[in-house]
Amino acid sequence: MGKRIFALMVKEFLALLKDKKGRLVLIVPPLIQLLVFGYAATFDLKHVPFAVYSEDKGSVSRDLVAAFSGASSFSLQAELANEKSISSLIDKRQVLMVLRIGPNFSSSLLQGRPSPIQIIVDGRNSNTAMLVVNYSGTILKKFNEAWASSHGGSIPVRIEARAWFNPNLESRWFFIPGIVGLLTLLVTMLVTALSVAREREQGTFDQLLVTPMSPVEILIGKALPGFLIGMLEATVITLAAVFWFHVPLLGSILTLYVGIFLFLLSAVGVGLMISSIAVTQQQGLLGAFFFMVPAIILSGFATPIRNMPTIVQDITLINPMRYFLIMLRGVFLQGTPFPLLLPELWPLAAIGIVCLAIAGWLFRNRMY
Amino acid sequence: MQDVLNPAIEASRLSKTFLAGGRRIEALNEVSFTVKHGLVTGLIGPDAAGKSTLMRLAAGLLVPDSGSISVLSLDATRQSLKIQSAIGYMPQRFGLYEDLTVQENLDLYADLQGVPMGDRPSRFEELLAMAGLFPFVKRLAGNLSGGMKQKLGLACSLVRQPELLLLDEPTVGVDPVSRRELWSIVYRLVKEKGTSVLLSTAYLDEAERCDEVVLLHEGSVLDQGEPATFRKSMDGRVFAAKAPGIPKRLLQTEISRTPGVIDALIHGDHVRIVMEGLTPPDARPDVSIVPLPPRFEDRFVTLLKKTSSVRHEVPYEKPIAQAKGAVIELENLQRKFGDFYAVKNVTFSVSGGEVFGLLGANGAGKSTTFRMLCGLLAPSGGTLRVAGEDLRHAASKARAKIGYMSQKFSLYGNLSILENLKFFGAAYGLSGNAGQNRIAWAIDEFSLADMKDAVSGDLSLGYKQRLALACALMHEPEILFLDEPTSGVDPLARREFWQRINDLASSGVTVMVTTHFMEEAEYCDRLAIMAEGEILKIGTPAEIKAGAGIENPTMEDAFVELIRAVEAS
Amino acid sequence: MNRRLGGLIKKEFLQIVRDPSSIAIAFLMPLVLLLLFGYGVSLDSEHIPIGVVMEKQNADASNFASIFHDSRYFSTRYYRSTRSATDAMISGKINAIVVLKQDFSRRIGHDAPVQLILNGVDENTARIVSGYVDGAFQKWLERDAAMRGLPLETPVRIEQRIRFNSELRSRNFLVPGLVAVIMTLIGALLTALVMAREWERGTMEALLVTPVSMGEVILGKLIPYFLLGMGGLALSVAMALWLFEVPLRGSIWVLFAASSLFLVTALGMGLFISSIAKSQFVAGQIAIIGTFLPAFILSGFIFDINSMPKIVQFITHIIAARYYVAILQTLFLAGNEWSVILPNAGALVLLSVLFFGLTWKNTRKRLE
The missing domain is CATH 1.10.357 (Tetracycline Repressor; domain 2)
Known part of the structure; x- marks a missing residue:
C-alpha cells in the first residue's frame, strides 16, 4: 500500500x-x-498631495505648514490664493486635502487664544480620508505640545501612544x-x-x-x-x-x-x-x-x-x-x-x- | 458556372513544417496531386500523414512554406476569401456548436454562408431529410450520437451548395452503419449536383469507395490513381491458407516466416497472404492454398514495406499467464442510467486464451459493457465474474489480474516512457527486482530503449500505442482489455500490434477487444455484436458472416445487415 | 445589419444562455462579489474593544476613563493589571490598552502621562484607534477646561470637513470601485475564455472557412459581451443605489457612457489575450493575473495609488481600471466633474485603441 x-x-x-x-x-x-x-x-499614507490656503501672514502659520509639508505622509502641491480654488482642486483630484488657515491665526495664538484651522478632505475614498484626518491630528498634536511647552503652558494630561508589535505601524x-x-x-x-x-x-x-x-x-x-x-x-x-x-x-x-x-x-x-x-x-x-x-x-x-x-x-x-x-x-x-x-x-x-x-x-x- | 476543364484542386510541390515544442515537424514534403471535377477523391493515410494540413491548405487556413495550391482555379494563399465562399468544409470534429440545437446550427451556417432567406426552408428540408435529422431539429448538437453529429456537420457544410466539398476525416469514431449513410449522401451529391469532393480518412477500406485515391504517408504522396488500378497491380499475389488441423495463429506465424511473404494476416477462418511475386508460398502439404481477390490495403502494405527500410520484427518472449475454462462470465448483466437501460440482460462467457471482439453501433451499449468488465462502472444488475473474481466484492483483486488499454492515449503525456513504466509497475504493486525486471522486459520487448527518456506525449502514434500496451502488460495480466486499440495507426503498426496480441493469446492470455474497424473483427476468435443494449449475435467471424443472409459478405456487410434487420423489426 | 454578423451574435447569445459557466461569471460572480464587499468588507470601525487599566482607582481616573466609555467608537473593558490586559490584547480580545498610572490623579493638570498601547499587528485599526483616542481626548480636555473654568489649553484645533462622503462610509467607495472589477471580469476574463473555447473545440476552424471576415468574428464576440457587460453594470448600479444606498451625484447617462468606454477597453484586453493564448487554461490565468488582480489592487479601488512605490505607480498607468475607478468614484460621490472624467476617459480611449490595435495585428484569418 x-x-x-x-x-x-x-x-x-x-x-x-x-x-x-x-x-x-x-x-x-x-x-x-x-x-x-x-x-x-498598503494603508500607509505617503506623499498625499495637499494644498494650503493661508490668509494669515504670521510666522506661526508658516511653522504649521512646515510641520505638514515636512511629514513624509504629505506632499505640498500648491499654496492657494483664493477660497474658490479649494473645492476645484479637490474636485479635480489634484489634491486630497486642503489645509486652511484663517486670517488671525498667528495673532490670536500669540495672544493665548485657541485658534482653529480647517482641513478639507476628499472623501471619495473614505479610508484614505480617515487616515488623512488621523495623520493631520497626529501632526497637530505634536505641534501643540511643542507650542505649549515653549510658551509656558502645560497640558493637563498627555497621551503617550506606543504601538506594540509594529512600532512604525x-x-x-x-x-x-x-x-x-x-x-x-x-x-x-x-x-x-x-x-x-x-x-x-x-x-x-x-x-x-x-x-x-x-x-x-x-x-x-x-x-x-x-x-x-x-x-x-x-x-x-x-x-x-x-x-x-x-x-x-x-x-x-x-x-x-x-x-x-x-x-x-x-x-x-x-x-x-x-x-x-x-x-x-x-x-x-x-x-x-x-x-x-x-x-x-x-x-x-x-x-x-x-x-x-x-x-x-x-x-x-x-x-x-x-x-x-x-x-x-x-x-x-x-x-x-x-x-x-x-x-x-x-x-x-x-x-x-x-x-x-x-x-x-x-x-x-x-x-x- | 463551374470550370470543369481545370482540376478542382491542383497542388504542386507543397511543403509545410510546424514548430512544436521547439522541434520542427515536417507535415508535408513536396506534395503534388490533383483533384478532378465531379469525382470523390480520397486522401488516404494513417494519423500524422499530413491529411489535415493538406485540407487546411486547400481551405486557405494555412499558408504553405513552399509550393502552390490552387482551388477552383483560385490561388489558395492569396484568394482564400473567394475560395471560402465557394467551398464547403467540415473540420475533424465536425465544427458544431454543441450548445446550439440542430436548427440553430443550420441557421448560423446559413447566415455565415449568406444563404438568402427565401431559399432556406426548402434547402433545410432537403438537408434534414438527407441527414435523417428531421425528428431531432430541436435537440442540442451535443446530445446527438457521433453518427448524427457527423451528418449534421456535413449538412452545415452544405447549406449553400458548394462547388467543392472538403471533408476532414468525417468517418473517424463513427460506426459502420453511420459511415455507410455518409457515403451514400456523398455519392448523391456528386451524382445529382456534380460536386467535387475531397475526403480524408485513415480507414483503408474506404479507399475502395473513392473514384480516385491519393495515398499519403509521413508527409509524402506514396501513390495516386484509381483504387481499381491499385488492386489490379496486386492481382495474383494474394492467397488464402487454410489448415483444419493447425491452430490458425501457429499457421500464421509459420507462413509469415516463409520467404517471399510480404504480409500474413488472420482473417476469419483463414490466413490471408500477400506475396512478393505471383507464386503461392511454400507450405506444408496439409495446408490448402487458394487465390484471393486483392484489396486496397494489400497494395498499401506492399508500398509501405518497400519504402520503410526497417522490417518490423517482433521479439518473441512469452509472458507467464495460466488460465483455463471461462475467465470472463456475464450473466444477465444490466446497467441503468436513470430510466434508460444502456445494457440489458447481456450474457456470454469468454474462455482462457480466446480473442473476443465486442462490436456495435454507437450507443449500442458496447462501451458500457466494456467499462463494467474493467470495473470502471458498477452494474445495476446481474453477475459479472472476471478472472474468477466477483467485481463487486473483490474489485481490487480482480483488477490486479487485468490489463487495460484505451482508444485514446491515456498515459501521462508529460512523463517520459521510463517514468510511465515505473509508475504503472508500482501501481500494480511491482517493486524491487521484480519491478526492475519487468521494466527491462518492456523496454526490450517493445524496442523502447532509444526513446526511454522521451516525453511520451511527443511520441508518434505507433510508439504511444506500444507504450500503452507495455504499461498494460507490466503486471503480466491474465486478461487484456483493448478499447479500439489501433484506431488511426498505419497498417504496419497495426500488424505489429496484432502480432503481439496473437502471441499473448497463444500463451494463454484472454483478450477482449472493442473496435469500429471491421478488419480487426476478422482477427478475433469470436465476436459479439450488440445493438440497443442487447447481444444480437455471438459467434466466430465466419458464423457471423454466414448468418447475415447475403452472399459472400465482408464483415462490414454482415454487420450492417444485422443492424438493419434489428432496426426493421 | 449584415446577416453574417447577425448570425454570429445570435449564436453567441444562445451559447451564453445555455452555458452555466458564462452565466456564473457574468451574473453570479458579480452578485457574490457585491454582497461580499457590500456586507462583508467594511473599514468603518465602531465599538472597537479596548482595555482600560487603572492602576489606582479614583474619581479622576474614572472620570478620564469615561471618555472611552461614552464614545460610540469604543467598547471598553477594564483590567486590573497591565499584564492581564496585555494577555487579552495578544489573544486578540482587545485592540488597544489605555494605562492610567498610579500617580495619574496626583499629576493631573501637569502633564499627567497616559499610556496608549496599540496592537500594531493590524496597523490600520491601530491608526484609527489612535485617531479616535485623540478625538475623545480632545473632548475631555474641553470638558475639563470648562469644569475648572480655565481657558482651553489646546492652542490649535482642527476642524475637519470631508467633502463627498461626510460620514466616511466605506461602502460608498467600495461599491463603485467594485463595479470596475466586475466589468473587468465580464469584459476581459469571460471574453478571453469564450474565444479560447472556440479554438479548443474546433469551431473556430469551421467559422474561418466560411466567407466571414475576421472583423465580423471579432465584432460578433464584442457586441454580445458588450451587452452582457452592460447588463452586469445595470445590475451592479441597481444594487449600489438601492441595496447599498450609495448616492449617485453625477448623471446616470455619463455613468453609462463612461462604463461603455471602459467595457470596450476591457473587451479589447480580453480579445488581445485570446489572440495570444488559445487554450482556456492559459487565457484564464493571463486574464486573472493581467486584468482581474490589477483591477483589485492597483486601481486605487482599495489602496491609495499615491502611497505606492514610484515604480508601482508607474505601472498603474497601463491599468485601465485605474482610470475607470477614478471616474466611478467621482461620478457616484462628487458629480459630473468633467475635469476628472475627461482626462481619464481620454486615457481609456488610448488604451482601447492600443488593445484593439494589438488584437488586429495578431489576428489573421488563418489557423497559424
Whole structure:
C-alpha cells in the first residue's frame, strides 16, 4: 500500500513539475502576488498631495505648514490664493486635502487664544480620508505640545501612544503574514482541485482506476503532493517575509508549522472535494475561485472581521483562513506562545478533519 | 458556372513544417496531386500523414512554406476569401456548436454562408431529410450520437451548395452503419449536383469507395490513381491458407516466416497472404492454398514495406499467464442510467486464451459493457465474474489480474516512457527486482530503449500505442482489455500490434477487444455484436458472416445487415 | 445589419444562455462579489474593544476613563493589571490598552502621562484607534477646561470637513470601485475564455472557412459581451443605489457612457489575450493575473495609488481600471466633474485603441 501511494505521489510531482503550465501556476501567481501585496497593498499614507490656503501672514502659520509639508505622509502641491480654488482642486483630484488657515491665526495664538484651522478632505475614498484626518491630528498634536511647552503652558494630561508589535505601524507587517496564508491556500487549492479533473480530461483517470489501487490510496496519493507543495510554499513565503521584507518572526517555528499543518488539512480537503466533483478543469477552477474569494474576503485578510455584520461574523467561524490568519499574525508579530493559540488551532483541526472526511466520502462515491 | 476543364484542386510541390515544442515537424514534403471535377477523391493515410494540413491548405487556413495550391482555379494563399465562399468544409470534429440545437446550427451556417432567406426552408428540408435529422431539429448538437453529429456537420457544410466539398476525416469514431449513410449522401451529391469532393480518412477500406485515391504517408504522396488500378497491380499475389488441423495463429506465424511473404494476416477462418511475386508460398502439404481477390490495403502494405527500410520484427518472449475454462462470465448483466437501460440482460462467457471482439453501433451499449468488465462502472444488475473474481466484492483483486488499454492515449503525456513504466509497475504493486525486471522486459520487448527518456506525449502514434500496451502488460495480466486499440495507426503498426496480441493469446492470455474497424473483427476468435443494449449475435467471424443472409459478405456487410434487420423489426 | 454578423451574435447569445459557466461569471460572480464587499468588507470601525487599566482607582481616573466609555467608537473593558490586559490584547480580545498610572490623579493638570498601547499587528485599526483616542481626548480636555473654568489649553484645533462622503462610509467607495472589477471580469476574463473555447473545440476552424471576415468574428464576440457587460453594470448600479444606498451625484447617462468606454477597453484586453493564448487554461490565468488582480489592487479601488512605490505607480498607468475607478468614484460621490472624467476617459480611449490595435495585428484569418 505504502509503495503504491508513494509511486502515485512521485507521479503527481513529476506530472506537475514537468508540465510548463503546471510550473507556471506554482511560480508566477505567487511571485506576482507577493510583489503586489508586499509593495502595492498598503494603508500607509505617503506623499498625499495637499494644498494650503493661508490668509494669515504670521510666522506661526508658516511653522504649521512646515510641520505638514515636512511629514513624509504629505506632499505640498500648491499654496492657494483664493477660497474658490479649494473645492476645484479637490474636485479635480489634484489634491486630497486642503489645509486652511484663517486670517488671525498667528495673532490670536500669540495672544493665548485657541485658534482653529480647517482641513478639507476628499472623501471619495473614505479610508484614505480617515487616515488623512488621523495623520493631520497626529501632526497637530505634536505641534501643540511643542507650542505649549515653549510658551509656558502645560497640558493637563498627555497621551503617550506606543504601538506594540509594529512600532512604525507598517502595513507590510500586517499584510505579509497574511500572504503566507493566502498563497498557501491558492497554490494548494490549484494543485489539488484540478488534479482529478486533469486526469479525467486526459483519460488517464480510467487507466488509474483499473489498477488495483483503492479509492483511499488514490485519495492519499493525491492529497500528499498538495500537502507538501503547500508546506514548501509556506516555507518559501515565510523566508521571503523574514529576509526580503524584514517582517519579524518572533514566535516559535514549531508553532508556526503546527498551524500550517492544520490549515493544510482544510485546504487539501476542500481542494479534493472540488476535485472529486469537477469533471473538467474549468469547473475545477471555477469551484476553487468560488471557494477562495469568500474565504479570503471573510478572513480578516484586509479588513477586520469585527467590522462585518453579526451574521457575516458568524459565517466566518467556519472559515479556516480566519483562524490561520490570526495564528500567523500572532506567531509572526506577537510571538504568541502555543497555549494562547489553542483557540485558533482546535477549530482549524476540526474543520480540516471534517473537510477530509467529506472529500474521502465523495471520492468513494463519485469515482466511477 | 463551374470550370470543369481545370482540376478542382491542383497542388504542386507543397511543403509545410510546424514548430512544436521547439522541434520542427515536417507535415508535408513536396506534395503534388490533383483533384478532378465531379469525382470523390480520397486522401488516404494513417494519423500524422499530413491529411489535415493538406485540407487546411486547400481551405486557405494555412499558408504553405513552399509550393502552390490552387482551388477552383483560385490561388489558395492569396484568394482564400473567394475560395471560402465557394467551398464547403467540415473540420475533424465536425465544427458544431454543441450548445446550439440542430436548427440553430443550420441557421448560423446559413447566415455565415449568406444563404438568402427565401431559399432556406426548402434547402433545410432537403438537408434534414438527407441527414435523417428531421425528428431531432430541436435537440442540442451535443446530445446527438457521433453518427448524427457527423451528418449534421456535413449538412452545415452544405447549406449553400458548394462547388467543392472538403471533408476532414468525417468517418473517424463513427460506426459502420453511420459511415455507410455518409457515403451514400456523398455519392448523391456528386451524382445529382456534380460536386467535387475531397475526403480524408485513415480507414483503408474506404479507399475502395473513392473514384480516385491519393495515398499519403509521413508527409509524402506514396501513390495516386484509381483504387481499381491499385488492386489490379496486386492481382495474383494474394492467397488464402487454410489448415483444419493447425491452430490458425501457429499457421500464421509459420507462413509469415516463409520467404517471399510480404504480409500474413488472420482473417476469419483463414490466413490471408500477400506475396512478393505471383507464386503461392511454400507450405506444408496439409495446408490448402487458394487465390484471393486483392484489396486496397494489400497494395498499401506492399508500398509501405518497400519504402520503410526497417522490417518490423517482433521479439518473441512469452509472458507467464495460466488460465483455463471461462475467465470472463456475464450473466444477465444490466446497467441503468436513470430510466434508460444502456445494457440489458447481456450474457456470454469468454474462455482462457480466446480473442473476443465486442462490436456495435454507437450507443449500442458496447462501451458500457466494456467499462463494467474493467470495473470502471458498477452494474445495476446481474453477475459479472472476471478472472474468477466477483467485481463487486473483490474489485481490487480482480483488477490486479487485468490489463487495460484505451482508444485514446491515456498515459501521462508529460512523463517520459521510463517514468510511465515505473509508475504503472508500482501501481500494480511491482517493486524491487521484480519491478526492475519487468521494466527491462518492456523496454526490450517493445524496442523502447532509444526513446526511454522521451516525453511520451511527443511520441508518434505507433510508439504511444506500444507504450500503452507495455504499461498494460507490466503486471503480466491474465486478461487484456483493448478499447479500439489501433484506431488511426498505419497498417504496419497495426500488424505489429496484432502480432503481439496473437502471441499473448497463444500463451494463454484472454483478450477482449472493442473496435469500429471491421478488419480487426476478422482477427478475433469470436465476436459479439450488440445493438440497443442487447447481444444480437455471438459467434466466430465466419458464423457471423454466414448468418447475415447475403452472399459472400465482408464483415462490414454482415454487420450492417444485422443492424438493419434489428432496426426493421 | 449584415446577416453574417447577425448570425454570429445570435449564436453567441444562445451559447451564453445555455452555458452555466458564462452565466456564473457574468451574473453570479458579480452578485457574490457585491454582497461580499457590500456586507462583508467594511473599514468603518465602531465599538472597537479596548482595555482600560487603572492602576489606582479614583474619581479622576474614572472620570478620564469615561471618555472611552461614552464614545460610540469604543467598547471598553477594564483590567486590573497591565499584564492581564496585555494577555487579552495578544489573544486578540482587545485592540488597544489605555494605562492610567498610579500617580495619574496626583499629576493631573501637569502633564499627567497616559499610556496608549496599540496592537500594531493590524496597523490600520491601530491608526484609527489612535485617531479616535485623540478625538475623545480632545473632548475631555474641553470638558475639563470648562469644569475648572480655565481657558482651553489646546492652542490649535482642527476642524475637519470631508467633502463627498461626510460620514466616511466605506461602502460608498467600495461599491463603485467594485463595479470596475466586475466589468473587468465580464469584459476581459469571460471574453478571453469564450474565444479560447472556440479554438479548443474546433469551431473556430469551421467559422474561418466560411466567407466571414475576421472583423465580423471579432465584432460578433464584442457586441454580445458588450451587452452582457452592460447588463452586469445595470445590475451592479441597481444594487449600489438601492441595496447599498450609495448616492449617485453625477448623471446616470455619463455613468453609462463612461462604463461603455471602459467595457470596450476591457473587451479589447480580453480579445488581445485570446489572440495570444488559445487554450482556456492559459487565457484564464493571463486574464486573472493581467486584468482581474490589477483591477483589485492597483486601481486605487482599495489602496491609495499615491502611497505606492514610484515604480508601482508607474505601472498603474497601463491599468485601465485605474482610470475607470477614478471616474466611478467621482461620478457616484462628487458629480459630473468633467475635469476628472475627461482626462481619464481620454486615457481609456488610448488604451482601447492600443488593445484593439494589438488584437488586429495578431489576428489573421488563418489557423497559424
